[in-house]
Amino acid sequence: MRTYTVDVLVVGGGAAGMAAAAAAAREGARTVLLERGERLGGVLEQCIHPGFGLHRYREELTGPEFAHRMRQELDDSGAEVLTGATVLEILPDGPAVKVVSPKGLKKFRPRAVVWAVGARERPFGALRIPGTRPSGVFTAGLAQRLLDLEGLLPGRRAVILGSGDIGLIMARRLHLEGVEVRAVLEIQPFPGGLTRNVVQCLRDFGIPLLLSHTVAEVHGRERLEGITAVRVDEHRHPIPGTERRIEADTLILSVGLIPEVRLIEDTVPLDPVNRGPRVNGRLQTEVPWLFAAGNCVAVFDLVDTVAELGERAGASAARYARGELPPGKPVPLVRGENVVSLVPSYLDGTAESARMYLRVPRPMEGVAVDVGGVVRRRVPVARPAEMIEIPLDGDALSELSQKERIVVEVKPK
Ligand SMILES: Cc1cc2nc3c(=O)[nH]c(=O)nc-3n(C[C@H](O)[C@H](O)[C@H](O)COP(=O)(O)OP(=O)(O)OC[C@H]3O[C@@H](n4cnc5c(N)ncnc54)[C@H](O)[C@@H]3O)c2cc1C
Incomplete structure (x- = not known):
């Protein structure tokens, strides 16, 4: 296995990773960014709605447009980019990072690492909803990918569980593509997303929002046929007698993101609430060579914030690599x-x-x-x-x- 020595190794090519790599390279560090996908941008690539970049670029951009701007900044910085490169293991001794790419296995020996691998979606199994396990149940991110990148409809009649911004945006996207969105269910007594998204994604299209409601059961053997919705009390317990069946062939789950830490959780202390690594104001973790930024630290609502934190992490990692960040x-x-x-x-x-x-x-x-x-x-x-x-x-x-x-x-x- 070939070994490469670099100053700063950035893992993940979403908004946080691109910003971190550009900032580290601008600081003069020899920087390599690794992205497992074929393209940079991360989740931005599948967010074709507007609403990105109002703070950073003072313009309303779509996700791919925002990613394109960041890619230009990255190219101008001189950082090296490897796509199709998946990090398999981070060995704290050294540190050393093992990577697989179509050209085989590689090992990097960086002075500093920026962890910027985003978040994963909470899956169906985590919700413990009783009933059968038919097809037609999707996480919001998967449904968005099918719709916006692959041009496929996940179904014809949908219920969405979760009214965070992702659930709200998916309700509008599905409606605009001709899917009948029967309802958005929200377990809390208030919407999870921004008021403007409740208005622009649900009210403007007459999509019902059922607050204090959840899915009590799914129905169907091969394909989803419907769900039972139920009202919940202030402790989120189902209220008997409030069940009602909603016919649908698709259930979209938009029930939260969890910072991706699987490769570093044994190396670095995590924050029990954020669920990402504990970081200081420079985005440095309690393992001094490891920095972290973006949705793998905590789930942020604005990409502008993610990019800003990425820049801070990248610049700090470059300074650490030069031996300029003594511990406090x-x-x-x-x-x-x-x-x-x-x-x-x-x-x-x-x-x-x-x-x-x-x-x-x-x-x-x-x-x-x-x-x-x-x-x-x-x-x-x-x-x-x-x-x-x-x-x-x-x-x-x-x-x-x-x-x-x-x-x-x-x-x-
Ligand atoms: C549906 C949706 C709508 C949104 N709408 C808005 C909006 O309107 N306005 C706004 O400002 N923000 C919005 N956001 C939020 C914003 O898009 C995200 O916060 C931001 O893009 C996250 O960036 P990130 O770099 O932290 O993570 P990601 O974009 O997830 O990037 C992480 C990258 O790491 C890579 N990776 C993971 N593991 C590995 C590995 N082992 N090796 C190599 N690479 C790896 C992944 O392939 C991915 O490319 C939205 C988000 C979603 C999901």
Whole structure:
């Protein structure tokens, strides 16, 4: 097996990986990006709807258009790209990274690695829905791939489980392709996605949204014939007597993404809520040569954020490879009231500035985010679908770094 030595190895060629590789190369690091697919872009390639890039490019682009812009930046940076290259193993000793490509097995010996492999969809089995296991049950990402990349309809009459942005966008896409979308079911008493998506994807097309509802059972032997929908109480328990059958040949599951960490979970500590690696303000994990960015750290709603974090991770990895990032004293960020996702997981005084991202568990109005009593920011409306972004400047970071722990909470102002 041939061995290659590089400064920075980026794994994953979605928005996070492309941004990381370009930033590392611009810093002068010899950088290689590995992508298992034949094209770069990751999930962007199958998102043909507009809504990408409003912050980064101040234009409303489709996913492939956004990916194209990033690809140009990557090409200009001088980073080397290997597509069709799947990382099989990361050996912490060295570190060394084993890769398979159509040309055979390769081994890389990088000084720093940026992990940017995105997230995977929560599968049907994880939901424990009783009933048969017929065909016609798809995750939203698979249905989107069939529809937008391969020109195939998953079915004719669909029910969608989950009203996050992906579920809402799929409801509109299916409707526009002539599929009868019977209903979108949401287990929570509020929609999971942005209000504009509820209006533009469901209300504008008369697609019913059933809040506090889930699927109690699937029916059909070979092909799905229908589902039983049921109302749930505040503890998400089905309410007996509220069952109703909805005829459908397709069930689309849009019930959450999980950061992809399978190859690094034995190497690096994970955050139990985000489910990705614990990172500091530079996107450095607790294993100093390993950086991480994008949806494999936590699931972000905007690609602009993912790209920005990718750049930060790539530039930091390049500095680490040059021996310019001495370790600092880690100060953990602790979730206080009303905080679910939280990035970073700790600060260590090594970043000149940083951004914090957090999610609330339910819609809230007139609240303030408090970061360790040092930074306080008012938020008129906080929704689980929208990550709240808090900039932390150098003064705030140096004050926070003196603490033993930093409690982050969202409270009525
Ligand atoms: C349906 C949908 C709609 C969205 N709509 C919007 C929107 O309107 N506006 C917006 O701003 N954002 C939107 N987003 C969010 C945004 O697109 C994503 O957050 C972002 O593109 C994720 O980028 P990523 O690089 O973290 O991951 P990904 O795009 O998933 O990229 C990860 C890459 O890693 C590769 N990889 C994985 N494992 C390996 C391995 N072992 N070896 C080599 N390569 C590997 C994968 O092939 C993939 O290309 C949407 C997302 C979805 C799914």
